[in-house]
Amino acid sequence: MAIICHLKEHEFVYGKLENVAPGIRRLTARNPSVFTFHGTGTYVIGQGQVAVIDPGPLDSDHIQALIEGLSAETVTHILVTHCHLDHSPAARELKSHTGALTYGFGPHGQMTKGESESVEEGADLDFVPDVRCAHGDVINGLGxxxxxxxxxxxxxNHLCFALDNPSALFTGDHIMAWSTTVVIPPDGNMTDYITSLKKLTRRTESTYWPTHGPPLREPLPYVHSLIRHRQERIQQIIQQLTRTPQTVPELVAALYQGLDTRLTGAAGRSTLASLIHLHDLGQVSCDSQPDLNSQFTLTHP
Ligand SMILES: [Zn+2]
Known part of the structure; x- marks a missing residue:
């Protein structure tokens, strides 16, 4: 498998709005988990009239620290990369306190309330941005x-936000330095994910600021390693299926040996996402709509 040089060292202090680069501050929420690493990093860009990126979970200490940290300034924009429960719910409270509008691609995609409860990160199905942003849209603040x-x-509905000065890309959960990203169908989509990784290889931002964990400097070699990793994982699935038709749990047992058991569910869903990618390409088939219990067969072994 492609070697991914994850960065796990992360300097931060909970509850403190820290200067992390000129014009960029970060406040880390105390919501650590196997999916959020040490917690949600809420970013603030600008000075005096600022934008908040990913206000974070419904955590009163975090929201209070954010409001107090910005008490001498005006929040003019609230930007949301995507609406998982560790990213967007605090937008409502921040908006009601500041009057700032929320910006995002749109509400969460295909998922019902029942399905969202089975997803580790959980979807914030109530979030609807005031301003819907399309690819390439530019948002101007003061400075x-x-x-x-x-x-x-x-x-x-995932967006990254590219700041021109200093050169920075706020990558949400699309790219994280400490871990790979979970891709959970039906809203998560592996074909789109790989295409979105390739999209970043044509960009020039010199530092990525993920919502969880440390920043990534000179990030393009890392992005290429993520693409290779996904492509190799897909090839491994094809190799497994050349032996015999298999289900997702059988593939996970074969391909993720030694995995932390808390991540087995996420590995299964990412494997399902890869199988749906192959199904869409006509390379695998299954007896019904692809799901965790389907038996997958190579179309042309
Ligand atoms: Zn997420």
Whole structure:
């Protein structure tokens, strides 16, 4: 498998709005988990009149620290990369306190309330942005300017935000330095995810600021390693299926040996996402709509 050089060292202090680069501050929420690493990093860009990126979970201490940290300034924009429960719910409270409008691609994509409860990160199905942003849209604030980069895959409504000065890309959960990203169907889509990774290889931002974990400097070699990793995982699935038709749990047992058991569910859903990708290409078939219990067969062994 392609070697991915994850960065796990992360300097931060909970509950403190920290300067992390000129014009960029970050407040880390105390919601650590196997999916959020140390917690949600809420970013603030600008000075005096600022934008908040990913306000975070419904955590009163976090929201209070954010409001107090910005008490001498005006929040003019609330930007949301995607609406998982660790990213968008605090937008409502921040908006009601500041009057700032929320910006995002749109509400969460295909998922019912029942389905969202089975997803580790959980979907915020109530979030609807005031301003819907399309790929390439530019948002101007006082002394800052960001471009919206639509990066579906982790979720269908995922946006990255590109700041021009200093050169930075706020990557949400699309790219994280500490871990690979979960891609959970039906809203998560592996074909879109790989396309969205390739989209970033044509960009020039010199530092990525994921919502979880440390920043990524000179990020393009890392992006290429993520693409290779996904492509190799898909090839491994094809190799497994050349032996015999298999289900998702059988493939996970074969391909993810030694995996932390807390991540087995996510590995299964990412494997299903790869199988749906192959199904859409006509390379695998199954007896019904692809799901975790389907038996997958190579179309041309
Ligand atoms: Zn997410």
């Amino acid at each position: 800052w300017r960001v471009e919206c980069v639509h990066t579906p895959g982790h979720t269908s």
